[in-house]
Amino acid sequence: MKCDYCEIIEQPNHTEILYEDTDLFIIVKDMVITPGQITIVPKAHHPIVEMLPHPIMEKCALLANKVSMALFDIMGGGTNILIQNGLAGGQKVPHVAIEIIPRKENDNLPLQWPPKQLGEADLESTYSLYQEELAREKKQPVDKIAPATSTTASAEEKPSAKKEKVKPDSYLLKSVNRLP
Numbered sequence: 001m002k003c004d005y006c007e008i009i010e011q012p013n014h015t016e017i018l019y020e021d022t023d024l025f026i027i028v029k030d031m032v033i034t035p036g037q038i039t040i041v042p043k044a045h046h047p048i049v050e051m052l053p054h055p056i057m058e059k060c061a062l063l064a065n066k067v068s069m070a071l072f073d074i075m076g077g078g079t080n081i082l083i084q085n086g087l088a089g090g091q092k093v094p095h096v097a098i099e100i101i102p103r104k105e106n107d108n109l110p111l112q113w114p115p116k117q118l119g120e121a122d123l124e125s126t127y128s129l130y131q132e133e134l135a136r137e138k139k140q141p142v143d144k145i146a147p148a149t150s151t152t153a154s155a156e157e158k159p160s161a162k163k164e165k166v167k168p169d170s171y172l173l174k175s176v177n178r179l180p
């Protein structure tokens with residue numbers, strides 16, 4: 001069974017398409033948190049961000065910035081650029097999507113959270129955790145753990161194909177465990 005976004009991409013009858021190129025769609029969905037919300041969807045089915053080929057991620061980021069600037073111009077206020085990544089990140093559809101959400105002051109959208117003051121120990125352990133992770137990343141060049149750059153192969157092939165090539169503790173495998 002196809003995921004919701006793959007269905008939209010194949011049969012965009014009920015979705016407004018603002019922009020389309022070989023890699024991406026920009027769409028207006030009928031289920032949004034607020035009017036004006038726009039969604040960037042890579043055409044190839046990649047469940048989570050870590051599986052997105054880097055050139056597509058770069059394109060998504062540039063486009064998200066452009067769309068955000070356009071929303072600033074059209075609607076004023078601010079924006080949230082949101083990726084719900086993995087189950088714990090609130091992702092419902094197993095296909096990467098970037099939401100650009102227009103914001104107004106006091107709009108009461110449930111996208112605010114008060115920052116928590118970290119204690120010294122939490123601060124230190126968080127720093128150490130990422131420092132170790134980044135050091136490991138440097139030893140293993142990003143290109144080697146990134147998925148293939150092809151945007152046409154199906155996502156079902158990728159995790160299994162990669163499993164044979166990457167070490168068991170690799171970031172990619174950890175990512176696979178987070179799939180929605």
Ligand SMILES: [Zn+2]
Nearest residue numbers: 003006045095
């Ligand atoms: Zn999909």
